[in-house]
Amino acid sequence: MSRIKNWLIAMGSPPHFYKWATSSLPWLAGLAVIVFCVGLTWGIGFSPTDYKQGDVYRIIYIHVPSAILAESIYIFMAISGFISMVWRAKIAGMLINSAAPIGAGFTLVALLTGSIWGKPTWGTWWVWDARLTSTLILFFLYAAIIGLHSSIENKTKGDRAVAILAVLGVVIVPIIKKSVDWWQTLHQPSTFTLTSSPSMSPEMYLPLLVCVLGFYCLFIFMLTNSLRGEIISRERDKSWVKKQFFKY
Amino acid sequence: MTNRDNTLDWFMLVLRRDLTLSFRRSATYITPLIFFLIVVTFFPLALGPSQSLLGSLAAGIIWISALLSSLLAVEGIFSEDYRDGTLDQYFVSSEPVFILIFAKVLCHWLVCGAPIILASILSSIFLYLPSGALFALIISLLLGTLFMSLLGALGAALALGKSAILSAIIVLPFSIPTLLMGTAIMSAAVNQQDYSGFLSIMGAMLAVGIPGLCLLTVEAILLNYE
Amino acid sequence: MSNILKVKNLNCRRSGEEVLQGLSFTLEAGKNLEIIGSNGSGKTTVLRSLLGFVNDHDGGVYWNDSEVSSTFQEGDVSCFYQGHQIAVKPLLTTYENLKFSSSGFNSSLEEITLIAKKIGLKHFLNRQSSSLSAGQKKRIAIGRWLLKDFNLYMIDEPFTALDDEGIELIEDIVRELNNKGASFLITGHRPSGLNSNKIYLDVKNDK
């Protein structure tokens, strides 16, 4: 237990994290690429065709993991926001800043793929369905966080401002989801969902699980990669960066 | 000093400088864009997701949202340069102020208006705008947002050093003709009628507005220096 | 020697209240003048009145031996003004801050690199100015004086926020520009080591 704690504390210091990130990036990349490719190839290439929607349902292997990631990255940001507010950990603040564009990217993928999926299934690019609407609002929350951070010149101050917003967001997001559901039932009682059959067969379900896992691995890789850049650009004047990164 | 080559250099310098500054601070072009999309999203939330209802209101919704969001960043056109002394130095140098103003307006339009036009294509899908009217939407917004940037610069110059919302309030009443022309174009396009007449009126407004409004803005800016 | 600027009996007001009365001086080409006074003595107001940024003043202002009194206008003299706010953008690099200034748009990369070397910022040429100290930013502002040959430099408190080396730098540059025939009109809290005429202003305490 204390070893984990010590490790976590050590990771909180930028030079230590930078060293760890540089040495483990290839491994993370390899793992992410393997799981990601296996999941997607299995899902798109080899899983059985859905009897109702046909082959277009295969978008699920891109859409659902992206949507899951979109939400979990937000929760992740809120947790690191909380940590940075309570313990003032430097890395936690940078984590929010590095995770936000990635989260926004996956939210965008979820939105666009949902929209592309909607065209053959509903006959229109966009439907104000509860799930799509709350994902759109999530995208705006991401945009708010990115915008706020980029408009504050002092990066440490920006971290703290963004942490507050992330923590507030995690309280608000469930309320938004509930209210959008309520708004949806108010306007049109019969909702149609994209994931048509409630009980999927294991041949369809298993690749989806692998895909979700692969997306998570990919996220960890992307986050480490981007955090590394963030650390260097923030600490470029520190002596350890000069030694380790610029090599003089 | 002010031969033609130099004037062009001067124009390009201000434009490049302002664009560099805008791109370094991503909030300047993201904020109006996201504001636009959020406002557009609020209409289905408030009115309900019915396709036929939204489709008939789409053009108006998009136009109002575009007007509001193009005024969002307008205060920043001059305020930062005014506060940190850049305008002082530019005015003392013998380069023409008119060119400076025009470059700044153009930069505001490129950074703020052009992304809104792209977002309006997206929101035309959100709001089920009849697809035949999409071209009319783009072309009318192209002219409309440029006019709004010109008007906004004037408002920003008049309200220089005062509250940010003031410049928007000053400008909004004067944007009514643009709004009317824009929505006229849109309703003609939705009903598949000829809208070239409205379009040329708008073009004429712009042709008068670019030199006219820039000159007024020069006057308004120099007011702060007397 | 021709007079670049002659001021006769200038009275300046700030928001309607008189801050200084009866200021007279002449400034010859290649010479310097310092206006020295404490806070609120109207140093900045004098500069801004001469440039026409504040128009609440009366008295005679004659540019370039002109017979007619007028505030600064395009074409009178080529003038460079630097106020309290030194117009250095934190988001631009040192190079861009020099290049995108009112005087730098005709300068080449080599010229700007040379200037950056002179002001001791060569190593920061491609670095955004947000990471520079107040003194280094001030050096960028000083670098702008060298971008173009002006007849007259009006500099509001050039010596604040500078270390001894920076003060020496200014003195060197002023001397160099004086030799080219440029004049300096400088304000400050205390007299500097520059070779110049000095005018002392008092705070008006009429209450």
Add this chain to the structure above:
Amino acid sequence: MLDSLQLLFIMDGKGPYVWACLLILIIVIFINLIIPVIRLKRIYREETLEE
């Protein structure tokens, strides 16, 4: 083999939808990966230019 690949590509006419989604995913991931790298390159260039 080639036939089955072609079948996979066309997917009963729904292929373009699926492949467009994949393309979007890859583009977004690529952009997110390349931005930190470009940033590091820029910083490196700035620091080494200072000689």
